[in-house]
Amino acid sequence: xxxxxxxxxxxxxxxxxxxxxxxxxxxxxxxxxxxxxxxxxxxxxxxxxxxxxxxxxxxxxxxxxxxxxxxxxxxxxxxxxxxxxxxxxxxxxxxxxxxxxxxxxxxxxxxxxxxxxxxxxxxxxxxxxxxxxxxxxxxxxxxxxxxxxxxxxxxxxxxxxxxxxxxxxxxxxxxxxxxxxxxxxxxxxxxx
Amino acid sequence: xxxxxxxxxxxxxxxxxxxxxxxxxxxxxxxxxxxxxxxxxxxxxxxxxxxxxxxxxxxxxxxxxxxxxxxxxxxxxxxxxxxxxxxxxxxxxxxxxxxxxxxxxxxxxxxxxxxxxxxxxxxxxxxxxxxxxxxxxxxxxxxxxxxxxxxxxxxxxxxxxxxxxxxxxxxxxxxxxxxxxxxxxxxxxxxxxxxxxxxxxxxxxxxxxxxxxxxxxxxxxxxxxxxxxxxxxxxxxxxxxxxxxxxxxxxxxxxxxxxxxxxxxxxxxxxxxxxxxxxxxxxxxxxxxxxxxxxxxxxxxxxxxxxxxxxxxxxxxxxxxxxxxxxxxxxxxxxxxxxxxxxx
Numbered sequence: 356x357x358x359x360x361x362x363x364x365x366x367x368x369x370x371x372x373x374x375x376x377x378x379x380x381x382x383x384x385x386x387x388x389x390x391x392x393x394x395x396x397x398x399x400x401x402x403x404x405x406x407x408x409x410x411x412x413x414x415x416x417x418x419x420x421x422x423x424x425x426x427x428x429x430x431x432x433x434x435x436x437x438x439x440x441x442x443x444x445x446x447x448x449x450x451x452x453x454x455x456x457x458x459x460x461x462x463x464x465x466x467x468x469x470x471x472x473x474x475x476x477x478x479x480x481x482x483x484x485x486x487x488x489x490x491x492x493x494x495x496x497x498x499x500x501x502x503x504x505x506x507x508x509x510x511x512x513x514x515x516x517x518x519x520x521x522x523x524x525x526x527x528x529x530x531x532x533x534x535x536x537x538x539x540x541x542x543x544x545x546x547x
Numbered sequence: 548x549x550x551x552x553x554x555x556x557x558x559x560x561x562x563x564x565x566x567x568x569x570x571x572x573x574x575x576x577x578x579x580x581x582x583x584x585x586x587x588x589x590x591x592x593x594x595x596x597x598x599x600x601x602x603x604x605x606x607x608x609x610x611x612x613x614x615x616x617x618x619x620x621x622x623x624x625x626x627x628x629x630x631x632x633x634x635x636x637x638x639x640x641x642x643x644x645x646x647x648x649x650x651x652x653x654x655x656x657x658x659x660x661x662x663x664x665x666x667x668x669x670x671x672x673x674x675x676x677x678x679x680x681x682x683x684x685x686x687x688x689x690x691x692x693x694x695x696x697x698x699x700x701x702x703x704x705x706x707x708x709x710x711x712x713x714x715x716x717x718x719x720x721x722x723x724x725x726x727x728x729x730x731x732x733x734x735x736x737x738x739x740x741x742x743x744x745x746x747x748x749x750x751x752x753x754x755x756x757x758x759x760x761x762x763x764x765x766x767x768x769x770x771x772x773x774x775x776x777x778x779x780x781x782x783x784x785x786x787x788x789x790x791x792x793x794x795x796x797x798x799x800x801x802x803x804x805x806x807x808x809x810x811x812x813x814x815x816x817x818x819x820x821x822x823x824x825x826x827x828x829x830x831x832x833x834x835x836x837x838x839x840x841x842x843x844x845x846x847x848x849x850x851x852x853x854x855x856x857x858x859x860x861x862x863x864x865x866x867x868x869x870x871x872x873x874x875x876x877x878x879x880x881x882x883x884x885x886x887x888x889x890x891x
Contacts, residue, residue, distance in 0.1 A: 432575075435589040435847075445851040449575040485584035 366540075367525065370516050373535035376497070379513035380409065383495050384416035386511050391462055394418070396490070397426040398461045402433060402479050403450040405468035408530035409497060413466060429454035436478035452482070459487040464511075468526040470496040473507035498537055500524050554666045554673045555845055557682035558723040566724055570692050572844035573837070579616060580839060587843075590619035593650040593850050597623045598641070599676070600631065600656045605811055605835060606676050606686070610653050613842035619650070619850075637661065638668050645669035650850050654678070659716075672849045680714045680775070686810050687720030689841040691728070693834045694765055697806050702729035707759045707801075709735045709791060710769030710818050712745060714776065717810045718769055722748050735759035736791065739780040756791050763801040768793055768809040768819050784817055794820045798828060806830045 371379065391397055394417050401410030407430045418425030432450040465479055476494060483492065495511035500518040516524065516539060523542045527533030558566070579585060595614040599607050607623065614621035624644075626632060631640055637656065644652060651672040654662050659679030666673040677683040691701060698704055706725055712718050712734050725732050726749055734745055735753040746752055753759035760766055771787065781787045798805065807819075807828045815821045824831060 435587045445572075445848050449572070451575070452578060481588065485582060485586065487583055 367538035368540070369536055370498070370524075370539050371514055371537035376513070376535045376537065379497065380412050381416055383511040383513060384413050384420060387413070387464055387493070387495065388417055388420055390493075390510070394421045394423060394426050396461050397464065398429065398456055398458065399426055399464045399466055400429040400431055400454065400458075400479075400483065402431055402465065402467045402475060404531065405497075405526050405528060406430075406466045407450075408528050409468060409495075410464075410466035411530075413464075413495065427456040429456065429458075431479060431482050433475060433478040433482050436482045438474060438478070454486050457487060458483065458489045460490045462491045462493065463489040464493045464495050466495045468497045469524045470494070470499045470507075470509050470512075471502055471524075473503045473505035476507050477505055497526060498524050553849060554662075554675075555684050555849060556662045556666060556673065556675045558684045558687055558720045558727070559682065561684075561724070561727070563727050563729075566688070566691070566727060569688055569841070569844055569848060570695060572848055573688070573692050573841040576840040576843040576847075577837065579843070580836065585616050586618060587616060588618050589847060590614070590617040590650075590850060593617075593619040594648070595619045595621045595846065595850075596644055596649045596652045597621060597676075598644065598652055598654045599624065600626050600637070600654070600661075601677070603655055603676070605838065606655065606683075609835070609838040610674075610676065610685075610842050613839050613846060616839065617843050617846055619846065622649075637664070641665050641669050645671050651846065674845060674849065677716055679716065680719075681716050682720045682723075683716040683810075684720045685838070685842055685845055686717045687724050688845070689834055689838045690717075690721055690767065690808055690810070691724055692837045692841050693808060693830050694806070696833070696837070697830060698764060701725065704730045704764040705733065705762060706730050706765040706767060707733040707735060707753075707763040708767045708769065709756055709759065709793065711740045711771055711776070711780075712736050712769070713740045713742060713780075714772050715769045718767075721767065722750060726750075733759050733763070737781050737787065756793070757797055757800055760797055760801045760805075763805060766793065766798070766801060766805060766807045768807065768813075770810065770812065771814055771818050788817045792816070792818060792820060793823050795822055795826070798823055798826075808834055811835070 388394060399410040399414045401407035410428050414425040414428045430450065431452045431454065434446060434449050463483065465476065465483070467475060470476065480492065483489065493510040496509045497513040499509055499512045499515050502520060518524065518539060521542055523540050525538045525540060527536050529535055579587060597607055597610055611621050611623060629640065641652070649671055651674060652665065653674045653676050654665055655676040656678050659681035661678045662673055662675035675682060675684055694701060708718050708721065722732055732750045733753055734741055734750045735756045738754055741752055741754070743752065793807070798807065805828055807823060807830065809819060809824065809831050811831065813819055813824055815824060823829065
């Protein structure tokens with residue numbers, strides 16, 4: 356048995372329910388269209404695992420808003436680009452990287468669920484440029500929880516959630532077998 | 548002695564889950580070779596030495612490309628260009644290389660057990676790239692990867708291996724891994740090159756190649772190794788090829804969706820007919836392509852200490868003892884002498 360703690364109990368707090376999550380994605384889609392003057396030359400790339408279904412949803416929303424075919428969606432796995440690969444250890448649990456379009460001279464919107472230290476995004480930028488030279492890269496995240504360790508900022512944010520480092524943001528999505536919601540929870544070992 | 552899980556010395560005793568882990572990892576690396584920038588930063592700052600005491604085109608190039616695509620620095624050493632030609636022993640060469648702190652040494656050597664010997668005397672990951680007639684684990688793993696891509700699962704397949712079983716390290720590694728993953732393995736060759744002891748591996752033995760490939764899912768051809776054969780195993784190359792060459796007529800006896808593998812280099816017209824090697828059933832070129840992805844996976848899993856990778860688990864101790872103690876001298880490793888052995 357772990358020793359009793361004086362801290363708050365680890366009850367997850369819901370910060371986005373399914374309706375507000377959908378609205379946040381719709382707003383992000385509108386902002387992307389507004390900032391880029393339409394959906395011409397646009398592409399979305401989701402970061403495994405949660406970023407991929409989020410990118411698909413935003414893309415189909417952009418298609419709906421513009422009344423055109425949605426911009427193409429790709430997926431990248433950044434495991435092999437991490438700066439802490441040696442600390443986390445080798446793994447075979449990699450998802451396929453699949454960018455089924457030429458990113459050369461396209462405006463690419465990277466999509467991830469939670470922006471935290473910024474290290475994932477740095478890795479994703481490295482991975483992305485191995486596929487070509489995009490005209491521009493923008494970043495869309497569902498939740499920005501702060502605590503950046505690198506000079507990286509999101510262009511589109513679903514919700515800013517102030518957190519402490521002992522907390523964890525959990526994103527559930529229907530595509531990944533949950534029901535749409537974002538929770539803030541205490542991590543018992545305080546590691547993340 | 549370093550823990551064996553830092554090394555890939557052979558596939559004997561390696562568990563099905565470790566083999567599957569390496570194949571799954573390799574699957575993730577296949578896509579990298581189709582990118583515009585064929586490079587991952589994962590092994591930046593790591594040093595890999597290719598110590599090849601025996602000639603090789605495919606394996607050495609494949610390991611070198613694999614290391615470079617992972618951003619490791621790779622250095623090639625071959626016998627003729629090294630101090631081994633001045634009479635330095637393998638152990639001394641290896642100790643000196645190890646003193647320069649590489650992360651991994653890939654070794655090919657004509658003596659069975661050479662890789663195991665190095666793993667004992669120096670503190671660094673060792674990958675066996677072929678040791679005498681013992682094992683060639685990365686070749687077998689890339690064969691398995693190729694089979695899995697065409698047949699989905701290894702379990703339940705009938706795999707026929709044809710040729711010089713006695714001297715083939717590729718065949719030994721494949722037999723161990725195929726049996727571990729649940730395939731039925733048939734071996735075919737002339738009696739001089741297919742001793743009865745191979746039945747101890749749980750394989751079916753055939754001296755008639757036509758019967759051996761009947762209903763087979765996979766045919767794996769072995770090279771006739773002139774450099775190891777001498778002259779005493781069959782009367783003439785011509786006679787061997789009359790009985791054991793894989794021709795279109797022989798292939799017709801296998802399953803309609805059979806695939807044909809060959810570890811290369813091929814002797815056209817001796818063990819395999821050109822029309823078969825270049826024909827629709829041949830997957831020889833995808834073997835070569837898969838070799839790079841597979842070796843990237845092995846380097847990654849061995850050099851990066853694993854959370855759920857192979858170094859987080861236990862890779863079985865593969866023994867260097869000859870598979871069957873009664874095998875003729877050609878297969879018996881000169882392990883005890885390997886350290887003192889001078890390379891001619």
